[in-house]
Amino acid sequence: MIKSQTSRISFNRILEIGPDIYQLSDRGVNIILIVEDELTLIDTGYPGSSVPIAGFISSLGRSVDEIGLIIITHNHIDHMGGLAELREMGRARVAVHQAGIIGDGDEPPYPAGIRRLLRVPFFSNLRRRFLLSPGDVDIRLSDGDVLEPLGGLRVVHTPGHTPCSISLYSPRDKLLIVSDTLVRSRRDVRLPHKTVATDFTEAMHSIRKMAGLDFDILCFGHRRPFIGGASARVRDLVDGIKD
Numbered sequence: 001m002i003k004s005q006t007s008r009i010s011f012n013r014i015l016e017i018g019p020d021i022y023q024l025s026d027r028g029v030n031i032i033l034i035v036e037d038e039l040t041l042i043d044t045g046y047p048g049s050s051v052p053i054a055g056f057i058s059s060l061g062r063s064v065d066e067i068g069l070i071i072i073t074h075n076h077i078d079h080m081g082g083l084a085e086l087r088e089m090g091r092a093r094v095a096v097h098q099a100g101i102i103g104d105g106d107e108p109p110y111p112a113g114i115r116r117l118l119r120v121p122f123f124s125n126l127r128r129r130f131l132l133s134p135g136d137v138d139i140r141l142s143d144g145d146v147l148e149p150l151g152g153l154r155v156v157h158t159p160g161h162t163p164c165s166i167s168l169y170s171p172r173d174k175l176l177i178v179s180d181t182l183v184r185s186r187r188d189v190r191l192p193h194k195t196v197a198t199d200f201t202e203a204m205h206s207i208r209k210m211a212g213l214d215f216d217i218l219c220f221g222h223r224r225p226f227i228g229g230a231s232a233r234v235r236d237l238v239d240g241i242k243d
Contacts, residue, residue, distance in 0.1 A: 011052050018173055029078045038068035040149040044082035065090035073179035074165040075100040075132050095139035100164030160203020179221040189233045211238040
């Protein structure tokens with residue numbers, strides 16, 4: 001069962017989705033905190049999210065400098081915007097899929113409208129705030145990599161929303177974190193929006209890939225998770241996809 005808490009530190013919602021696994025929602029974006037001997041953070045929200053993250057960690061009797069690993073699910077400002085602040089506050093290593101490391105001449109992994117905007121001289125100075133560069137990343141992830149949290153957290157490369165999008169799967173906890181690869185509606189799971197996908201066909205392949213996993217808990221980049229029978233929901237969604 002999800003345990004809900006009233007936030008006193010500016011999060012819109014704090015949910016305990018499993019033992020020592022918290023979903024923190026800030027301005028509509030979800031951040032996952034795993035509390036073990038070392039802390040693990042999955043995504044960092046918008047710029048400014050470091051303050052409520054540090055405050056919540058402190059409320060658990062822990063310190064932000066105990067974050068050993070930050071995993072970024074994809075290179076968008078609402079999911080990696082707080083990273084620079086958190087790196088200044090601690091010693092965390094940063095892990096991102098290798099496709100999410102953007103050089104100066106590379107196209108940013110955003111829909112066409114934002115890509116055009118970032119080419120305009122007035123806005124091009126914001127490019128650094130919108131993207132991860134090679135110097136931001138300590139660990140370059142690939143599909144199938146297994147990270148230490150939760151007894152073995154598997155990296156599942158799920159491109160489509162962006163080329164670097166990953167999901168994170170814990171077989172032990174039957175937990176799948178999909179970020180923006182899938183969308184939660186009020187009562188069910190939906191396909192991602194075509195308008196915010198860099199490759200919608202690739203996104204469909206990624207969803208079929210996720211449907212082969214066994215999980216009870218499904219966490220999204222936005223809105224509440226599904227608890228119980230979550231993998232069946234994704235299989236039903238895939239069954240309804242027309243080729």
